[in-house]
Amino acid sequence: MSNQRVVAAGGAAEVGAGCEPAVLREQPVTEAQAAELARVFKALGDPVRVRLLSLIASHDGGEVCVCELSGAFDLTGPTISHHLKVLREAGLVTGERRGTWVYYRAIPEALAALAEALRPATVAGAGA
Amino acid sequence: MSNQRVVAAGGAAEVGAGCEPAVLREQPVTEAQAAELARVFKALGDPVRVRLLSLIASHDGGEVCVCELSGAFDLTGPTISHHLKVLREAGLVTGERRGTWVYYRAIPEALAALAEALRPATVAGAGA
DNA sequence: CGTCTATCTTGATAGACATCGAATCAGTGG
DNA sequence: CCACTGATTCGATGTCTATCAAGATAGACG
Numbered sequence: 001m002s003n004q005r006v007v008a009a010g011g012a013a014e015v016g017a018g019c020e021p022a023v024l025r026e027q028p029v030t031e032a033q034a035a036e037l038a039r040v041f042k043a044l045g046d047p048v049r050v051r052l053l054s055l056i057a058s059h060d061g062g063e064v065c066v067c068e069l070s071g072a073f074d075l076t077g078p079t080i081s082h083h084l085k086v087l088r089e090a091g092l093v094t095g096e097r098r099g100t101w102v103y104y105r106a107i108p109e110a111l112a113a114l115a116e117a118l119r120p121a122t123v124a125g126a127g128a
Numbered sequence: 129m130s131n132q133r134v135v136a137a138g139g140a141a142e143v144g145a146g147c148e149p150a151v152l153r154e155q156p157v158t159e160a161q162a163a164e165l166a167r168v169f170k171a172l173g174d175p176v177r178v179r180l181l182s183l184i185a186s187h188d189g190g191e192v193c194v195c196e197l198s199g200a201f202d203l204t205g206p207t208i209s210h211h212l213k214v215l216r217e218a219g220l221v222t223g224e225r226r227g228t229w230v231y232y233r234a235i236p237e238a239l240a241a242l243a244e245a246l247r248p249a250t251v252a253g254a255g256a
Numbered sequence: 257c258g259t260c261t262a263t264c265t266t267g268a269t270a271g272a273c274a275t276c277g278a279a280t281c282a283g284t285g286g
Numbered sequence: 287c288c289a290c291t292g293a294t295t296c297g298a299t300g301t302c303t304a305t306c307a308a309g310a311t312a313g314a315c316g
Contacts, residue, residue: 038178041172041173042172044169048274051162054152057152078293102293118240204306206264206305225313228262
């Protein structure tokens with residue numbers, strides 16, 4: 001199979017990419033927007049993944065080695081790897097291999113798009 | 129049993145209530161914060177619930193009758209009721225019975241707390 | 257009180273998911 | 287080339303969840 005699976009599969013970034021901002025409270029989201037948002041929210045629907053994302057996103061230098069992440073949990077390597085894959089496929093993080101180690105990095109646009117979706121409506125109808 | 133189960137069980141609102149703002153990207157969240165955030169994110173991890181919340185939160189007058197919500201989906205009543213219960217227990221919406229009908233209303237603080245958690249760090253270290 | 261409508265609860269079932277152990281892949285260094 | 291370490295994938299398993307049909311509750315209305 002491919003040799004570089006450690007790459008985002010295009011997910012959350014699309015929520016606020018080329019389309020409307022999709023502000024949840026401004027107008028009803030379309031079925032497609034809801035599906036995309038739910039996909040990303042579901043990725044965050046696990047305490048381990050929330051902590052993983054927080055550890056990655058708040059880390060100095062912007063990237064963290066998997067070995068450092070694994071050490072923060074009472075979970076086996078494969079389980080951490082699984083959770084990182086879910087975050088990757090949701091478009092929230094990317095992983096890059098450097099030598100023996102793999103470094104993860106958050107995707108700010110994806111987090112911004114989510115925050116945007118939850119934001120209060122500008123004035124209550126002024127957004128139209 | 130009780131007669132007024134249609135009430136929030138205290139969930140998301142606590143994320144940003146009396147404690148720290150818990151900004152995901154500012155510093156690593158605690159295990160408790162991660163658990164609470166994941167609880168709410170999980171509630172949003174379903175396309176039906178995202179649409180339900182959006183329909184409720186963006187509705188003129190701030191409230192929507194269940195009958196109106198049910199009509200927007202190809203799902204049975206019990207299923208819609210189940211999803212509304214999940215949103216309620218996550219602290220994202222409240223339901224109030226008025227006569228034969230039940231009206232749902234979003235809880236702005238809960239949505240704001242979530243958006244806050246995803247917000248970019250103020251300056252990148254200035255928050256310390 | 258009986259009936260009708262709207263909503264919720266219960267019970268059952270099929271599918272999804274978190275977790276682990278074992279095996280595999282990628283790179284380093286003898 | 288072989289052994290070693292770090293990370294991922296594969297396969298299995300127990301638990302959770304989305305959905306529905308059937309039944310129960312709450313209130314309106316005769």
